[in-house]
Amino acid sequence: MKKDIILAGVGGQGILSIATIIGHVAVKKNLHLKQAEVHGMSQRGGDVQSHLRISDKPIFSDLVPHGGADIILSVEPMESLRYLPWLKKEGWVITNTSPYINITNYPEMDVILGELKKRKNHIAIPAEDLAAEAGTKRAMNIVMLGAAAQFLGIDFAELEDGIRAVFGRKGDKIVDVNLKALRAGRDFTDKATA
Amino acid sequence: MEAKLSDKKQLLLGDEAIAQGAIDAGASGFYAYPGTPSTEILEYVQRSRVAQEKGIHSQWSANEKTAVEAGLGMSYAGKRTMACMKHVGLNVAADSFVNSGITGANGGYIIVSADDPSMHSSQNEQDSRFYGKFAFMPVLEPSSQQEAYDMCFYGFDFSEKYKIPVLMRITTRLAHSRSGVELKDPREPNSITLPEDARQFVLLPAISRRRYKKLLETQSKFIEESNNSPYNKYIEAGDKKRGIIACGLGYNYVMENYPDGCPHPILKICQYPLPDKLIKRMAEECEEILVVEEGMPLVEEQLRGFMNAPLTIRGRLDGTLSRDGELNPNMVRVALGMDSMMGDNVPDLVKSRPPAFCVGCGHIDFFKALNEAVKDKHGDGHVFSDIGCYTLAAQPPFESINSCVDMGASITMAKGAADAGLFPSIAVIGDSTFTHSGITGLLDCAIESTNIVVCILDNSTTAMTGGQNSHASGRVRDICLGLGINPEHIRECVPLPKNHEELVKIINEEVAYEGVSVVVPTRECVQTIGKKPKKQ
Numbered sequence A: 001m002k003k004d005i006i007l008a009g010v011g012g013q014g015i016l017s018i019a020t021i022i023g024h025v026a027v028k029k030n031l032h033l034k035q036a037e038v039h040g041m042s043q044r045g046g047d048v049q050s051h052l053r054i055s056d057k058p059i060f061s062d063l064v065p066h067g068g069a070d071i072i073l074s075v076e077p078m079e080s081l082r083y084l085p086w087l088k089k090e091g092w093v094i095t096n097t098s099p100y101i102n103i104t105n106y107p108e109m110d111v112i113l114g115e116l117k118k119r120k121n122h123i124a125i126p127a128e129d130l131a132a133e134a135g136t137k138r139a140m141n142i143v144m145l146g147a148a149a150q151f152l153g154i155d156f157a158e159l160e161d162g163i164r165a166v167f168g169r170k171g172d173k174i175v176d177v178n179l180k181a182l183r184a185g186r187d188f189t190d191k192a193t194a
Numbered sequence B: 001m002e003a004k005l006s007d008k009k010q011l012l013l014g015d016e017a018i019a020q021g022a023i024d025a026g027a028s029g030f031y032a033y034p035g036t037p038s039t040e041i042l043e044y045v046q047r048s049r050v051a052q053e054k055g056i057h058s059q060w061s062a063n064e065k066t067a068v069e070a071g072l073g074m075s076y077a078g079k080r081t082m083a084c085m086k087h088v089g090l091n092v093a094a095d096s097f098v099n100s101g102i103t104g105a106n107g108g109y110i111i112v113s114a115d116d117p118s119m120h121s122s123q124n125e126q127d128s129r130f131y132g133k134f135a136f137m138p139v140l141e142p143s144s145q146q147e148a149y150d151m152c153f154y155g156f157d158f159s160e161k162y163k164i165p166v167l168m169r170i171t172t173r174l175a176h177s178r179s180g181v182e183l184k185d186p187r188e189p190n191s192i193t194l195p196e197d198a199r200q201f202v203l204l205p206a207i208s209r210r211r212y213k214k215l216l217e218t219q220s221k222f223i224e225e226s227n228n229s230p231y232n233k234y235i236e237a238g239d240k241k242r243g244i245i246a247c248g249l250g251y252n253y254v255m256e257n258y259p260d261g262c263p264h265p266i267l268k269i270c271q272y273p274l275p276d277k278l279i280k281r282m283a284e285e286c287e288e289i290l291v292v293e294e295g296m297p298l299v300e301e302q303l304r305g306f307m308n309a310p311l312t313i314r315g316r317l318d319g320t321l322s323r324d325g326e327l328n329p330n331m332v333r334v335a336l337g338m339d340s341m342m343g344d345n346v347p348d349l350v351k352s353r354p355p356a357f358c359v360g361c362g363h364i365d366f367f368k369a370l371n372e373a374v375k376d377k378h379g380d381g382h383v384f385s386d387i388g389c390y391t392l393a394a395q396p397p398f399e400s401i402n403s404c405v406d407m408g409a410s411i412t413m414a415k416g417a418a419d420a421g422l423f424p425s426i427a428v429i430g431d432s433t434f435t436h437s438g439i440t441g442l443l444d445c446a447i448e449s450t451n452i453v454v455c456i457l458d459n460s461t462t463a464m465t466g467g468q469n470s471h472a473s474g475r476v477r478d479i480c481l482g483l484g485i486n487p488e489h490i491r492e493c494v495p496l497p498k499n500h501e502e503l504v505k506i507i508n509e510e511v512a513y514e515g516v517s518v519v520v521p522t523r524e525c526v527q528t529i530g531k532k533p534k535k536q
């Protein structure tokens, strides 16, 4: 088992909570893990990414090799395309569709979606809306995690346990909202790939 | 959010592994000034309950020089200590660093310098290993989070065995990447023990000459340690057309490309000075050598020299690998002679997204006023700036600043330009940068009554690196008074949209004043306000 994942977004969107949950599960399963993050300047509204690698064999590089990622998981649509050089030919692009516009030349949404549709394996998900339905827009990241669930090589129940472990300290209500968000993401992908 | 695996195995960033390693290896104090990618080392110690219980020193220092000196003092007193900084911080600390090679250490002393190849968050991509070589100090360059942890024990032991500080060189990729780390049983801190030679640390010429000779003589022992180090490994293999010297993270990128094992002999180097016997062995066995090292071609240059080497040497100098920038698996793959694995190109529609001021940041209001008072009236070219969030004012729509060189250079460059006759000459510096390296420059100005306006942007924190305490907080006015600035020309104000006219007026008035003026726009960073713990 080996999964290479690029998490993408804009500084401040909090992609690292996704990494934390996957990391938690991976480590519980005694998998090897490496996760490279961006700290520093780009966190001020710049583009940020995290390279997340899990495997049942030791991992050497902290970086996912170019052309080696199984999944690009992006919380922002334009950012999902920035990392195509890292994606395997048959890899999946899974992206939230709500744009984060903090530049003046942000492209039109149809152009972004058009580019995305050129790829056989893509999922575009209105994660913010689904998160709001689950209880809070802030669970958008967790909807995205749910949307990627079937490609992670991790059982869904294990991801649920991961949510319970990571959010447990914040109380049952937060855990429930996030579990709902996780399932909403999963259901969306199930339908999209059915 | 942190995932804890067990008490003995934890998921740690490279920086955190170093902090935990030094705590477990018996450090009594950490000294540091924040700087990406090194900041998380001291931040981890500050959060560590064990460190608090043991009373381990973990306050920020004013700058890297004070940090390295304080560390040397703790080592003098016989205790284990670590100083941490980003690579350019080692320039600031260079005087104390290089001289600490000559004084030597007493208690184990590790100095961590975090390099930033590809300049993700830095002004340059200098390679700290050169400093190690320059100061004749052993250098450790971990290739994994686990090695980073283990090397703290090893480094302190080494430092105490040879009474020499040890430089640990890491890069962004290791600093900010997380992996599982097995912890060892913690070791007790040392008790106070003064150096055997009470004059060891007195660098009078007569003593320095003696100590320098001793340092040179010890080099052969360091080289022998490198030959036998657990971190330098010669890995035998059949295809000797090529041998590979892989340093630090470079080793990982090579191995990533050989999932079934490397067909060529590899010499993994994570401890310097270079292991001469291992290198000579590779030179005798192989037809050519490929050097894969993160940063500058330190090893490659040493192998090549000026004369023709008896065998082909490939690396960053002959173009086999890029001369600059961070390594990655694909670059190394191509250098190894395999096809690139590059996926699809980035579509043209993807636009760059540079970092920007946060919504509501006080720096925005200050630069709007500064532009109106200076750029609109006197033209572009009058504003010397410094390093911090406010450097983002170089970009549109502000385009307010004309320099950013090194911490503190705003005031001193503005001084030099004013001395040359530039009017107005304006310096813009953050509060933390001011106490790091601005005070001495302002003293120069005060002594000469230089005609400049120094704007000290006080947001009560070191914002760019994530909001560490600033030594300047609440002290800017007093410091300026102490330096001899005329109190009538220390002008505090609050950068808010509603105060725009007032800010412009203050700047105009101080530009008109002939002499040193200090303008202090004071408003807390919107990020740190947000992070303040809510009252229960």
Ligand SMILES: Cc1ncc(C[n+]2csc(CCOP(=O)(O)OP(=O)(O)O)c2C)c(N)n1
Pocket (backbone or CB within 6 Å): B033, B034, B035, B036, B064, B086, B088, B089, B090, B092, B387, B388, B389, B390, B407, B429, B430, B431, B432, B433, B434, B457, B459, B461, B462, B463, B464, B465, B470
């Ligand atoms: C010698 C050196 N040390 C550390 C850094 C890292 N660094 C860059 S900006 C900065 C903080 C500046 O804080 P401040 O001047 O208060 O400005 P702010 O970001 O808060 O606006 C630091 C520590 C550096 N670039 N050079």
